[in-house]
Amino acid sequence: MPEEKTPDNDRIEAAKRKAAFKAVEEHFDSSMRFVGIGSGSTIVYGVEAIKTHLEKNPPADKHMNWFVPTGWNSRKVIEQAGLLPIAFDSLPGDAMLEVCFDGADEVDEELNCIKGGGACLFQEKLVACRSKKFVCIADYRKKQKRLLTKWPSIPIEVAPIAHASVLRELRIIGSPDAKLREHSMAKTGPIQTDQSFYIIDAPFKTLLSPQDVKDGKDGSGKDGQWDVDALAARIKMINGVLEVGLFHGMNGYETQAAGLQGGQKPVAVYFGEEDGEVSVSRAEQVADGTLDDSARAAIGRERS
Structure with a gap:
C-alpha cells in the first residue's frame, strides 16, 4: 500500500x-x-x-x-x-x-x-x-x-541458475535466513533485475566498520561477525554472485x-x-x- x-x-x-x-x-x-x-x-x-x-x-x-x-x-x-x-x-x-x-x-x-x-x-x-x-x-x-542496524539485509544480485547454491553458501558464512526476493504475488515468481538476474536478501549481524577493525575487533566472520570490507569480499567470491549491495x-x-x-x-x-x-x-x-x-x-x- x-x-x-x-x-x-x-x-x-x-x-x-x-x-x-x-x-x-x-x-x-x-x-x-x-x-x-x-x-x-x-x-x-x-x-x-x-x-x-x-x-x-x-x-x-x-x-x-x-x-x-x-x-x-x-x-x-x-x-x-x-x-x-x-x-x-x-x-x-x-x-x-x-x-x-x-x-x-x-x-x-x-x-x-x-x-x-x-x-x-x-x-x-x-x-x-x-x-x-x-x-x-x-x-x-x-x-x-553501523550498517545493518535498521536495514535488515544485504541485497545480492545472483545468476538465476545459481541462486540455490548461493543461498546454501550464505547459510554457511552466517546468514541462515537469506531469502530470494519475490514479487508480492507469489505466482509471478522472483523479482528480476535489469540484467534478468535474481536478488537475494541476506541478513547478517550488525556489521563492524573499518575503524572497528583498526581498533582490534575481529570482523573475519567468526561467530557470524563480519566487517564491511571482509563480508563484501567473501560474498563476491561465491560462484554465481554478480554483485553485492555493499558500497x-x-x-x-x-x-x-x-x-x-x-x-x-x-x-x-x-x-x-x-x-x-x-x-x-x-x-x-x-x-x-x-x-x-x-x-x-x-x-x-x-x-x-
Missing part, C-alpha cells in the same frame, strides 16, 4: 527535496558532460534540481549534458525531465562521469552504504565506479552508526589521488532531516585528518 500522506511525511519529503537541491548546487554545473543518475524516490528530487539548474544556467551547447541511468526506472525519470539519457555501454571508452547522484538504503558513520533495495545494485555500482565522485542523497532514517572501500577523491578510476563510497551524503533541515556528512570530515596530501589536493581541485 502507498505510504499515507501526513504532515510529518510531507515535512520529510520537503527535507529530502531540500537535500537534493543542496547536493546538486554543490556538485553539479552546466559544463559537465556525463552525469550518473541513480534510482529511488529521493533521486527524483535530484533530477528536478538538475533540471532547475540547467534552466537557470543553460549550457552553451544544448547537447552538452548527458545523463547515465542505473536502470529502467532512472532512465524514465531522466526522460520525463526532458534531459538526455545515454546508456552506460554507449559512453566513450575513455570518458569518466563527473559525478553520480544516487540514494542509499542505509549509511554508516564512515559513509559505507547498503544499496539494492530497488534491485538496481549492479548498475548502480558500475556507474559509481565510473564517476569521479558519488554523491548520496537520503533521509535521516538511513543514517546509522565500501575508497571514495572518488581517494581513487583520484591513487591514480585509479572511481570509488564505491560517496564523497558526501546529504540527509533530509526530520525537522525539515539538511545535514551533510563529508568524506574529509569522516576521515578526521587521515586523508593523505594527494587526496586533500583532489578535494581542493574539485572545489576550486
